[in-house]
Amino acid sequence: MNLKILGVASSMRETSYSTHALKLALDNVKKNGAETRLLNLREIQLPMYHPEQNNSPELDKVTDHVKWADTFILASPDYHGSMSGVMKNFLDFFWSDFAGKTFGYICASHEKGLTVMDQMRTAVRQCYGWSMPYGVSVNSDQDFDKQGNMTNQKIISRIETIGRDLVVYGSIIAEQYKKDLESEESNTFAARYR
């Protein structure tokens, strides 16, 4: 299958480090044979989640991206040890589309961003999505030059690894989930999504 991977950027900063790292990850995903799209929540601004007010051109555009994807990379700045508000809002809107999908995580933080990625992982698990067991954390002071280019070879290599792993594991999970949806077997978690 031709895996489709959607990168979701959730910083409002034009020169965002997390968005920069996400773009590099998507380049690597492409090199490993998957299709990619970038959804930058700075450019397509979703309204605040409201269950009864769900008509907007922005929501339609984002829905189109989400329905297209088999696999996701979520990129967030570290805001007080948690994900950005726009990322949380995105997850609130689309929780019902995440079952059987694989997720990778990127965070821009001065403190490794572990709690940020754990919180995104928790939200995804709650929606029956699968998460990569590791993420990539970037630090503006240590990993970039003054022009904003990534200079830390270790991080560049980690981004290459996640690009490769997401294509491999994302494909396996997407294929198995599709089979489970199509089969009549009732003893699978996919059965409830038929």
Ligand SMILES: Cc1cc2nc3c(=O)[nH]c(=O)nc-3n(C[C@H](O)[C@H](O)[C@H](O)COP(=O)(O)O)c2cc1C
């Ligand atoms: C509201 C707010 C809260 C923040 N909280 C933290 C924090 O708890 N820990 C941390 O390491 N950095 C924190 N930062 C710094 C950002 O995570 C850091 O500047 C990051 O590089 C921003 O990512 P971006 O370049 O993708 O926007 C905070 C920044 C803002 C604006």
